[in-house]
Amino acid sequence: MRHSEVINVALVGNPNTGKSLLFNQLTGLNQKVSNYPGVTVEKKTGTSKMQGEVFAKITDLPGTYSINPSSLDENIVLQTFIGIDKSNYPDVVVVVADVENLKRNLFLFSQIKDLEIPAILVINMSDRMEKKGISIDIELLKKELKSEVVLISARKRLGIGKVKRAIANYKEANTLKIADIADRIDAQFFKELKEKFADTSLYKAWLLVTQSQNLTSIPPKFKDRIESFEADKIKLNKMQNKETILRYQYINHILKKTYITDAEKATGMRHKIDKVLTHKIFGYVIFALILLLIFQSIFDWATVPMDLIDSTFANLSEWTKNQLPEGVFSNLLVEGIIPGIGGIVIFIPQIAILFLFIAILEETGYMSRVVFLMDKIMRRFGMSGKSVVPLVSGTACAIPAIMAARNIEGWKERLVTILVTPFTTCSARLPVYAILIALIIPQQRILGIFSLQGLALMSLYLLGFVSAIVSGWLLNKTLKVKGKSFFIIEMPDYKIPSLKNIVFTVLEKTKAFVFGAGKIILAISIILWFLASNGPASFDNAEKIVKSKVENKQLNQDELEKQIATYKLENSYIGIAGKAIEPAIKPLGYDWKIGIALITSFAAREVFVSTLATIYSVEDNENTNTIKERMGAEINQDTGKKRFNFPVGMSLLVFYAFAMQCVSTLAIVKRETNSWKWPLLQLFGMTALAYLASFITFTVLS
Amino acid sequence: MSTTIADLIVGEIGVIDDIPFDSVPLKLLEMGCLPGKEVELMQIAPLKDPLYIKVNGSHLAIRKETASLIKVTKIKNLCDILKS
Numbered sequence: 001m002r003h004s005e006v007i008n009v010a011l012v013g014n015p016n017t018g019k020s021l022l023f024n025q026l027t028g029l030n031q032k033v034s035n036y037p038g039v040t041v042e043k044k045t046g047t048s049k050m051q052g053e054v055f056a057k058i059t060d061l062p063g064t065y066s067i068n069p070s071s072l073d074e075n076i077v078l079q080t081f082i083g084i085d086k087s088n089y090p091d092v093v094v095v096v097a098d099v100e101n102l103k104r105n106l107f108l109f110s111q112i113k114d115l116e117i118p119a120i121l122v123i124n125m126s127d128r129m130e131k132k133g134i135s136i137d138i139e140l141l142k143k144e145l146k147s148e149v150v151l152i153s154a155r156k157r158l159g160i161g162k163v164k165r166a167i168a169n170y171k172e173a174n175t176l177k178i179a180d181i182a183d184r185i186d187a188q189f190f191k192e193l194k195e196k197f198a199d200t201s202l203y204k205a206w207l208l209v210t211q212s213q214n215l216t217s218i219p220p221k222f223k224d225r226i227e228s229f230e231a232d233k234i235k236l237n238k239m240q241n242k243e244t245i246l247r248y249q250y251i252n253h254i255l256k257k258t259y260i261t262d263a264e265k266a267t268g269m270r271h272k273i274d275k276v277l278t279h280k281i282f283g284y285v286i287f288a289l290i291l292l293l294i295f296q297s298i299f300d301w302a303t304v305p306m307d308l309i310d311s312t313f314a315n316l317s318e319w320t321k322n323q324l325p326e327g328v329f330s331n332l333l334v335e336g337i338i339p340g341i342g343g344i345v346i347f348i349p350q351i352a353i354l355f356l357f358i359a360i361l362e363e364t365g366y367m368s369r370v371v372f373l374m375d376k377i378m379r380r381f382g383m384s385g386k387s388v389v390p391l392v393s394g395t396a397c398a399i400p401a402i403m404a405a406r407n408i409e410g411w412k413e414r415l416v417t418i419l420v421t422p423f424t425t426c427s428a429r430l431p432v433y434a435i436l437i438a439l440i441i442p443q444q445r446i447l448g449i450f451s452l453q454g455l456a457l458m459s460l461y462l463l464g465f466v467s468a469i470v471s472g473w474l475l476n477k478t479l480k481v482k483g484k485s486f487f488i489i490e491m492p493d494y495k496i497p498s499l500k501n502i503v504f505t506v507l508e509k510t511k512a513f514v515f516g517a518g519k520i521i522l523a524i525s526i527i528l529w530f531l532a533s534n535g536p537a538s539f540d541n542a543e544k545i546v547k548s549k550v551e552n553k554q555l556n557q558d559e560l561e562k563q564i565a566t567y568k569l570e571n572s573y574i575g576i577a578g579k580a581i582e583p584a585i586k587p588l589g590y591d592w593k594i595g596i597a598l599i600t601s602f603a604a605r606e607v608f609v610s611t612l613a614t615i616y617s618v619e620d621n622e623n624t625n626t627i628k629e630r631m632g633a634e635i636n637q638d639t640g641k642k643r644f645n646f647p648v649g650m651s652l653l654v655f656y657a658f659a660m661q662c663v664s665t666l667a668i669v670k671r672e673t674n675s676w677k678w679p680l681l682q683l684f685g686m687t688a689l690a691y692l693a694s695f696i697t698f699t700v701l702s
Numbered sequence: 703m704s705t706t707i708a709d710l711i712v713g714e715i716g717v718i719d720d721i722p723f724d725s726v727p728l729k730l731l732e733m734g735c736l737p738g739k740e741v742e743l744m745q746i747a748p749l750k751d752p753l754y755i756k757v758n759g760s761h762l763a764i765r766k767e768t769a770s771l772i773k774v775t776k777i778k779n780l781c782d783i784l785k786s
């Protein structure tokens with residue numbers, strides 16, 4: 001594409017106006033789309049053909065109400081225009097506006113225009129105009145705004161071609177300012193500013209002066225010039241307020257001539273729904289019922305497809321076993337890798353259902369109502385109502401959840417949210433919980449409806465939430481972090497979810513989970529298998545040593561082979577390592593094999609099950625088809641009883657509920673907090689808590 | 703004592719008289735909450751905080767501490783609502 005023209009396009013606009021959906025339609029990529037303000041929290045770039053040989057590099061940016069940021073995600077927009085990285089400076093800005101709130105969207109548009117950069121106004125959601133009684137005089141609007149204006153519906157795919165054409169012809173777009181308000185804010189101030197910053201646009205100079213604290217790096221040539229202007233913060237603040245008022249006056253003036261809306265049609269429906277969903281009592285009751293429905297479907301209804309997958313994988317193992325010659329490698333495949341992968345695939349139904357519910361909650365617009373309902377409660381625990389979104393989506397995966405915390409305005413509330421999110425039960429814990437519960441909790445129903453195993457799983461989810469909340473409270477009391485916190489959230493209108501969008505989201509997320517986990521499991525299984533089937537001298541001489549040990553005992557061939565295999569495993573590299581850490585985990589009720597699984601699952605929790613499967617597969621040649629059976633058959637050498645008895649199982653469950661076992665989460669926390677301090681606090685704090693809690697559990701129960 | 707948004711009853715409408723620029727975040731103004739605009743209290747969260755308001759075409763939730771800084775003059779009060 002070198003030889004053809006590539007236009008740099010930035011998609012900017014208020015939150016929730018459909019920027020990401022338009023981006024997806026232009027580029028064919030899959031940015032997350034949702035009816036919640038603040039879904040996109042980092043920029044994403046894709047390429048698209050505009051016209052003939054003209055291509056565009058399109059950047060989807062987080063939504064913002066103003067170029068003046070008040071949270072981290074919004075800051076990205078400011079950096080795009082004022083940052084020192086000139087290589088990414090857009091050639092043209094596409095401002096995506098929501099037709100239902102054109103006024104507020106034009107506020108941002110007028111700021112962008114003041115940057116004296118080519119800008120196109122795309123008015124989205126035209127499909128809703130009729131229902132809301134809105135009509136716009138586009139031609140007049142074009143004239144008033146001195147800009148290209150395109151009316152589209154991203155969801156209905158109407159007008160996408162027009163957007164492409166406007167981008168391709170961006171050079172025709174003018175760079176005229178539209179709101180000439182500088183003189184009316186403070187003529188003297190702006191005159192001086194203009195003189196000092198003759199080499200850049202006046203508005204850019206104004207942003208440099210007012211936003212210097214939000215800029216990670218200020219171009220050196222401006223640095224010393226800024227200082228004299230930014231000294232009087234109170235005056236600047238006052239001027240910013242005046243600027244806002246003047247901008248709105250100007251916009252009102254334009255919209256009076258071009259925009260008509262029917263107030264009753266516009267908000268009638270949402271009032272009625274809001275009355276119920278945010279009602280004093282019903283509000284909470286409905287929220288609780290929704291949560292209950294999610295749990296019920298995950299723990300009960302999902303079991304039908306899960307059993308199907310389970311038996312399919314058992315058959316696959318069996319079949320592969322019959323196809324391959326006997327040997328250690330086919331052992332690894334049949335008893336390590338296939339069950340390990342199966343141990344993940346089996347959770348697709350549960351995870352997909354969970355993703356489905358989260359997607360529906362967000363797409364309808366309900367999530368903002370939960371935020372509204374929960375803010376007061378969450379504040380007591382050092383968080384904001386907006387923390388509900390990370391905590392709920394943390395049940396899928398902590399990584400996007402932690403990033404979602406970017407749109408929380410206050411640093412302390414955001415930090416607490418980031419720190420406690422890993423306590424929520426993510427989907428990677430599900431495989432571990434499920435197998436342990438199946439081993440130690442009987443398959444019974446109480447009162448004929450609630451399955452005991454389902455209840456156990458539900459309690460673990462609750463334990464996750466409760467520990468997140470309690471640690472939030474503790475952190476709130478102990479953390480000494482400065483910084484004001486405030487809370488403003490837009491309540492988007494309810495929307496009927498787009499089926500296509502939801503199916504897509506669920507598929508994408510599920511695929512990512514399975515492949516992500518699959519790769520790690522494969523890699524770790526192979527490494528482990530190698531380390532378990534090799535070792536120093538005592539490993540190579542295992543047969544001789546065992547034979548000489550048991551000389552005087554009468555053993556048949558089978559028992560002898562078993563003893564040799566066990567000896568070999570214990571003297572392999574992995575065995576030596578495991579034995580070395582055994583003293584540390586013995587108080588929790590674990591043996592060295594579980595210890596190895598604990599260590600490998602520091603990479604990712606779901607590796608726990610496949611690790612045990614691999615280790616057992618090296619040792620044992622018996623016919624056990626599922627990991628569950630094999631784990632159930634494992635004997636504790638000291639007691640001669642089952643290894644995974646009730647106390648050990650409970651101790652492990654507690655350990656996994658608390659332990660910070662996910663390298664990727666730690667890496668994200670490092671990135672989001674910009675310091676090693678917080679991920680290390682999480683790592684050591686949560687691991688210590690896990691150790692202590694497991695120790696108590698095991699000691700009390702046994 | 704003057705009336706603020708926090709003193710409105712659900713359904714009441716007031717016109718914003720004054721917003722103290724040094725204690726109310728700029729973001730709120732930028733979202734359309736400006737002097738001279740009508741503000742309607744839509745809902746109060748069950749624990750009396752935050753408040754759900756409609757102002758200048760935007761539907762917003764703000765905390766009580768912010769709402770109680772914004773002075774308003776009631777133009778449509780509970781009596782009017784009950785009458786209609």
Ligand SMILES: Nc1nc2c(ncn2[C@@H]2O[C@H](COP(=O)(O)OP(=O)(O)OP(=O)(O)O)[C@@H](O)[C@H]2O)c(=O)[nH]1
Binds near residue numbers: 037039062363
């Ligand atoms: N009815 C209708 N809904 C739309 C249209 N375009 C987008 N939406 C919906 O609007 C919501 C927001 O879309 P997004 O693409 O996530 O918006 P965004 O601007 O990227 O939002 P942020 O990332 O939060 O800034 C989603 O629920 C979309 O399905 C449209 O043309 N018509």
Ligand SMILES: [Mg+2]
Binds near residue numbers: 020039040061062
């Ligand atoms: Mg987006």
